[in-house]
Amino acid sequence: MAAVKDYYEVLGVGREASPDEIKRAFRKLARKYHPDLNPGRKEAEEKFKEINEAYAVLGDPKKKEDYDRFGRVPPFKEAGPWFERAAPGFEEAFEFGFGDIFGDILGRREGPLRGADLLMPLDVTLDEAFSGVTRKITVTRESVCPACGGSGAEETRVCDRCRGTGRVETARGIFRMAQPCPSCGGTGRKVLKACKACGASGKTVSAETVNAKIPAGVDEGSMVKLRGLGNAGAKGGPPGDLHIQISVRPHALFKRKENDLHLKLPVTFGEAALGGKVEVPTIDGSAFMTIPKGTQSGQRFRLKGKGMPLPRTGLRGNLFVDIEVAVPRDLTDKTLGAIKEIEASYGESPRKGMTKR
Numbered sequence: 001m002a003a004v005k006d007y008y009e010v011l012g013v014g015r016e017a018s019p020d021e022i023k024r025a026f027r028k029l030a031r032k033y034h035p036d037l038n039p040g041r042k043e044a045e046e047k048f049k050e051i052n053e054a055y056a057v058l059g060d061p062k063k064k065e066d067y068d069r070f071g072r073v074p075p076f077k078e079a080g081p082w083f084e085r086a087a088p089g090f091e092e093a094f095e096f097g098f099g100d101i102f103g104d105i106l107g108r109r110e111g112p113l114r115g116a117d118l119l120m121p122l123d124v125t126l127d128e129a130f131s132g133v134t135r136k137i138t139v140t141r142e143s144v145c146p147a148c149g150g151s152g153a154e155e156t157r158v159c160d161r162c163r164g165t166g167r168v169e170t171a172r173g174i175f176r177m178a179q180p181c182p183s184c185g186g187t188g189r190k191v192l193k194a195c196k197a198c199g200a201s202g203k204t205v206s207a208e209t210v211n212a213k214i215p216a217g218v219d220e221g222s223m224v225k226l227r228g229l230g231n232a233g234a235k236g237g238p239p240g241d242l243h244i245q246i247s248v249r250p251h252a253l254f255k256r257k258e259n260d261l262h263l264k265l266p267v268t269f270g271e272a273a274l275g276g277k278v279e280v281p282t283i284d285g286s287a288f289m290t291i292p293k294g295t296q297s298g299q300r301f302r303l304k305g306k307g308m309p310l311p312r313t314g315l316r317g318n319l320f321v322d323i324e325v326a327v328p329r330d331l332t333d334k335t336l337g338a339i340k341e342i343e344a345s346y347g348e349s350p351r352k353g354m355t356k357r
Contacts, residue, residue, distance in 0.1 A: 005053075005054070007053075007054035007057050007067065008054075008058070010051060010054040011025045011029065011051065011054050011058065012025055013025045015068070019059075019061075022055070022058050022059060023059065026055040026059065029047075030048070030051055030052070033045075033048040033051060034048060112234070112236045112237030112238070113233055113234040114233050114237045114239075115142065115231040115232045115233040115234070115237065115238065115239040116230055116231045117240040117242070118141060118231065118240065118241075118242045119242075119243050119245060120137065120139065120242060120243070120245070121244075121245050121247060122137065122224075122246055122247070123247045123248075123249055124214060124249070125249050125251070126248055126249065126250075126251040126254060126256065126283070127251075127283065128214065129214075129217070129218050129246070129248050130216060130217075130283050130308055131216055131284075132213070132217075132218075133214050134211050134213050135211070135212050135214065136211060136212075137209070137210060137212045137244075138207050138208070138209050139208050139209075139242060140205065140206070140208075141205070141208065141229065141230065141231055141239075141242075142204070142205055142231040142232045143203065143205075143208075143232050144202065144203065144204075144232045145195060145197055145198035145202050145203055146197075146204070147195055147196075147197035148195035148197065148202060150203070150235075150236070151187075151189075151195070152194065152195050152198060153189075153193060153194060153195055154193040154194065154195050154196070155191075155192040155193035156190060157192055158188065158189060159183055159184035159188055159189055160190070161182075161183040162181035162183065162184060162188060165181070166181055166184065166186040166187055167179065167180060167186070168180075168181045187235070203231075208229075210229060212226060212244060214244070214246065215311050216311065216314070217309040217310050217314075218246045218248070218311060219246070219248065219256070219308075220246065220247060220248045221245065221247075222245075222311070223243050223244065223245055223246070224243070224244040224246065225241050225242070226241060226242040226243075228241065229241065230242050253281060259308040259309070259316065259317030260307045260308070260319070260320060261283060261308060261318075261319045261320070262322065263280070263281070263319060263321050263322070264322050264324050265278070265280060265321050265322065265323055265324065266324045266325075267295070267324070267326065268325075268326060268328075269326075269327065269328075272294075272295045272296070272325045273293065273295075275290070275292045275293035275294070275295065276291065277291075278290075280303065280319075280321060282303070282306045283307075287303060289301060289303060289321065291323065295323055296323070296325075297324055298324070299322075299323045300320055300321065300322050301320070301321045301323070302318050302319070302320055302321070303319040303320075303321060304318050306318060
C-alpha cells in the first residue's frame with residue numbers, strides 16, 4: 001500500500017490554515033507548476049497532479065474532516081487520472097475559468113491591450129495651487145504608427161494555422177482551452193513585410209504639447225490625471241493616462257498644513273497694547289482683523305475660510321495668524337523715557353515663577 005501523503009505539506013500550509021489560505025496556496029502552486037509553463041518537465045507535471053490531488057481533499061470540507069480524523073479519505077481512489085479526484089467546485093477555487101487564469105499566467109490574453117500610463121512632475125506656486133492653473137506641457141509618448149495603423153506591417157496574409165481566427169484550441173485531459181494563435185500572436189494575419197516607419201512595432205515615439213489643467217486646491221504630492229495621454233495601446237486597445245505629480249513651491253509669507261494656511265504677522269507695541277484693526281495679507285487679497293487690547297506676542301487668531309480650497313468641494317480651510325510684537329530699533333531720548341514709564345507700569349516681572357530657587 002502506498003504511503004499516505006501529507007496534503008498540508010504538499011500545499012505548504014499548516015493544519016490550522018483557513019479555507020481561504022488553502023485556496024491561495026493552491027492557486028499559487030498551480031500557477032507555478034502548470035504544464036503549459038513547464039513544457040517537457042515531467043517532474044513539474046507530477047507536482048501539478050500532486051497539488052490538485054491535495055486540494056481535491058483539503059478544498060472539500062467533508063473530505064478535509066475525514067482526512068484530519070483518519071489520515072486519508074475513505075473510500076480513497078488511488079488509481080485514475082488526477083481530475084477524477086477533484087473536489088466539487090474545483091474550478092471555482094480559481095474564481096474564474098481555466099482559460100482566463102492560464103491566459104493571464106502565460107501573458108497571452110487575447111484582445112485589445114491598454115497602453116502604459118506615464119508619470120510627469122510639475123512645479124506650481126502656492127498662488128497657482130490656490131486658484132488653479134492651465135499649463136502647456138510637452139509629453140513624449142508612444143502613438144499608433146500612422147503608416148501602418150498600429151499593425152506593424154505593410155503587407156499581411158491570413159494565418160495558415162488559425163485561418164484568420166486568431167485562436168487555436170488545445171486539450172489537456174477533459175479540459176479544452178482556446179488560446180491566442182502562437183503563429184500570428186492572435187491577430188489572425190501573418191506579416192509578409194514589416195512597416196519601415198515603426199520597425200514593425202506598430203508605434204512611433206513623438207513629443208506632443210498639450211494644455212494641462214491643474215485644479216484649484218492641489219497640494220504637495222497631488223496627482224492630476226489626463227486621460228488618454230499615456231502610451232498607445234496594442235491590438236486596438238485604448239491609450240494609457242498621463243499622471244502629473246504636483247510639487248508646490250514654498251511661499252514667502254504662508255506655510256501650508258493640509259488646507260489651512262499659517263502666517264506670522266508683525267504688529268507694533270502700540271497695536272498690541274491698545275488693540276484695534278490691523279490689515280492682514282491673505283492668499284487672495286487683504287483682510288482686516290481686530291486684535292484686542294493687551295495682545296501678546298505669539299498669540300494666535302483664526303480667519304475662518306481664508307485658507308486653501310479643497311479640490312473636490314471648493315470648501316476653504318482657515319488662515320491662522322500668529323502675532324509677533326516688533327520692537328523699534330532706533331529710539332530717541334523721548335521714546336526711551338516713554339518706554340521707561342511703561343516699564344515702571346509692570347506690577348511684577350512677566351518671568352515670575354520661572355526662576356528656580
